[in-house]
Amino acid sequence: MTQPIRIHNDPGVILELLNLRTVFETRGGTVRAVNGISFYTRNDTVLGVVGESGCGKTVMAHSILRTVDPMGGKVADGNIFFRRKNGEVVDIASLPSEGRQLRSLRGSEISMIFQEPMTAFSPVYTIGQQIMEVITLHQKIPSRQAKAKAIEMLGRVSIPKPEVRVDAYPHQLSGGMRQRAMIAMALSCQPKLLIADEPTTALDVTIQAQILELMVALQREFEMNIIMITHDLGVIAELATDVVVMYLGSIVEKAPVGEVYSNPKHPYTKALQESIPRVEGSVSKKLATISGSVPSAKNIPPGCPFHPRCREFMQGQCDVHVPTLETLSADHTVACWLYGGGE
Amino acid sequence: MQSAAAVHDEQVLLKVDDLKKYFPIRRGFIKRTIGHVKAVDEVSFSVRAGETLGVVGESGCGKTTTARLIMQAFPVTGGTIQLRRNSGNLEDITGLNSRELYFLRREIQMVFQDPYASLNPRMTVRDLLTEPLVIHRIGTSQERERRAREMLDLVGLQQEYLNRYPHAFSGGQRQRLGIARAIIMNPKLVVCDEPVSALDVSVQAQILNLLEDLQTELGLTYIFIAHDLSVVRHVCDRVAVMYVGKLVEFAEVELLFSKPKHPYTEALLSAVPVSNPSLRKERIMLGGEVADPANPPSGCYFHPRCTYKKAICETEEPEFTLVSEDTTSMVRCHRAAELSLKGVPSVRDMPQP
Numbered sequence: 278m279t280q281p282i283r284i285h286n287d288p289g290v291i292l293e294l295l296n297l298r299t300v301f302e303t304r305g306g307t308v309r310a311v312n313g314i315s316f317y318t319r320n321d322t323v324l325g326v327v328g329e330s331g332c333g334k335t336v337m338a339h340s341i342l343r344t345v346d347p348m349g350g351k352v353a354d355g356n357i358f359f360r361r362k363n364g365e366v367v368d369i370a371s372l373p374s375e376g377r378q379l380r381s382l383r384g385s386e387i388s389m390i391f392q393e394p395m396t397a398f399s400p401v402y403t404i405g406q407q408i409m410e411v412i413t414l415h416q417k418i419p420s421r422q423a424k425a426k427a428i429e430m431l432g433r434v435s436i437p438k439p440e441v442r443v444d445a446y447p448h449q450l451s452g453g454m455r456q457r458a459m460i461a462m463a464l465s466c467q468p469k470l471l472i473a474d475e476p477t478t479a480l481d482v483t484i485q486a487q488i489l490e491l492m493v494a495l496q497r498e499f500e501m502n503i504i505m506i507t508h509d510l511g512v513i514a515e516l517a518t519d520v521v522v523m524y525l526g527s528i529v530e531k532a533p534v535g536e537v538y539s540n541p542k543h544p545y546t547k548a549l550q551e552s553i554p555r556v557e558g559s560v561s562k563k564l565a566t567i568s569g570s571v572p573s574a575k576n577i578p579p580g581c582p583f584h585p586r587c588r589e590f591m592q593g594q595c596d597v598h599v600p601t602l603e604t605l606s607a608d609h610t611v612a613c614w615l616y617g618g619g620e
Numbered sequence: 621m622q623s624a625a626a627v628h629d630e631q632v633l634l635k636v637d638d639l640k641k642y643f644p645i646r647r648g649f650i651k652r653t654i655g656h657v658k659a660v661d662e663v664s665f666s667v668r669a670g671e672t673l674g675v676v677g678e679s680g681c682g683k684t685t686t687a688r689l690i691m692q693a694f695p696v697t698g699g700t701i702q703l704r705r706n707s708g709n710l711e712d713i714t715g716l717n718s719r720e721l722y723f724l725r726r727e728i729q730m731v732f733q734d735p736y737a738s739l740n741p742r743m744t745v746r747d748l749l750t751e752p753l754v755i756h757r758i759g760t761s762q763e764r765e766r767r768a769r770e771m772l773d774l775v776g777l778q779q780e781y782l783n784r785y786p787h788a789f790s791g792g793q794r795q796r797l798g799i800a801r802a803i804i805m806n807p808k809l810v811v812c813d814e815p816v817s818a819l820d821v822s823v824q825a826q827i828l829n830l831l832e833d834l835q836t837e838l839g840l841t842y843i844f845i846a847h848d849l850s851v852v853r854h855v856c857d858r859v860a861v862m863y864v865g866k867l868v869e870f871a872e873v874e875l876l877f878s879k880p881k882h883p884y885t886e887a888l889l890s891a892v893p894v895s896n897p898s899l900r901k902e903r904i905m906l907g908g909e910v911a912d913p914a915n916p917p918s919g920c921y922f923h924p925r926c927t928y929k930k931a932i933c934e935t936e937e938p939e940f941t942l943v944s945e946d947t948t949s950m951v952r953c954h955r956a957a958e959l960s961l962k963g964v965p966s967v968r969d970m971p972q973p
Binding site for chain 2: 319329330451452453454473482483484485486487489491505508509510511512513514515534535538540548549550552553555556557558560563565566567570571
């Protein structure tokens, strides 16, 4: 399965994963959390990654930063090509773990924001100190200047009275303010790629709307690429330009956001769409459900991983052969035997 | 207030009047009370038997405190909570002593948000499900076991699971156990505090359908606390919207979503991400944050964030009143009658596929 490597030919592509596999060796067996995924993303996109818990979306994010290593995971196979600020393309998957090169990427060229802003900050340092740590780690500037920069960043994410809040401890801020501070910290070194792992899941809707709005504005301002990981199809519809749908460590469908909602192809994508209660339109009394629940990543079903829950399951085909991503139109790819996927 | 009309309504299962819960703020060496957090203030509503009442609002608005007051998990500061007891009469359940509370628990049960935290990891499913029966000395151990098996059937789990521990179950299955544990006592009223917010979408749909099936089968009444408005729209019959401890709107679900009467409801609806990219819209962006219930603004609590405010909103607090004579919607807003607010997009606004 050789795919063309786009990142070498197209300067707009800043990240390209090729057949990435991330595994966790446990006493109960090997957990194949990310099971061979390939995609690329450009500097002007907000890529939504959607899937249920256990689909590997968070592990995929941690693989890109190589923070799976301390979690006990291992990038077992594949490439993670990333275009650095100086234009050089590096394969993050092949860098030595905890090496100098990796550390120079994290926080400075690739940043991540997390779901729970309370646990992502240390409770014993002020948010100013924590933002300054990121800045002084990557830039040789005196701490006075770093503090000025931290205050500036807090102002950029619309925190009122940033010069006061810079000395606040995380517990003194509300959830929304903490998430803003987290974004300020992530953006303090002007990264090219921001990975947001469920950044608004813990927030109220009105605050979520503010944060999403802020992220869209910052994406334009900083000209960075955002990978937005979420389980909420609504959030994706509001802000993503492209969508990747994941299931059990594999990508089942990738398409521009309009296509995913108006013309979904994979049975899993369709079922997900039907199972969410909607705030708009008419209300049907019974929600469509997907039978069963997501199987454990320790024993991924043979063939198509979704086949035991699929409504359009074909005996002898789906449970035996693994479908590969098949291109339907320019940007729309799907891994399903209904569309003739596979060699 | 309005609910006076509903007193004689035989349908009413629970009636809350002027409910208040103030938490004291204590400071200093002798812990002098220097103020109060008005977590729940002047809340009045009624719940009809067999309906699902949604309570929505942002965190800190007092929805969970309201739920706990109804459960009588702590005493009220003021107001009454009347429940239609087994005798058929509405009885005030505030200020019951511990023995009376023990009997109350058979009639009101609760389903919690986090199915990982609400089940004791050291107890088997059998112990978890029969524990309420043991506490209330109901049945012999064989009868309790039979009842536990019935419950597993009812919530769609296999009977073989009786000997397992909670860690062996997925989030959705645990929430099924939480529901089984709540309904094993055959309660009239089940207070569901964010029952699906910790679950995945495909599992969320299963649990919502289960709750609906159980309601039809067992004639349950739900108070459904949620922050997810699309879930509320799907399961609730009537909805109460809370802001900083007070009710700001109370209406039939379709009315609330299509024609909200309070600017806060409109803004909440506008903030919900619509899962249809062709409907990306101009939002009403609420500036600022929810007011501090320990130090609320003057006048209408919502005025600092409200786009429709007038001079009167800053000084005078609006009453919680009927929107007009011909509806049952209640709203707390000076300008409710004159404003025409926007609800969620209806089917007509949708592009045809």
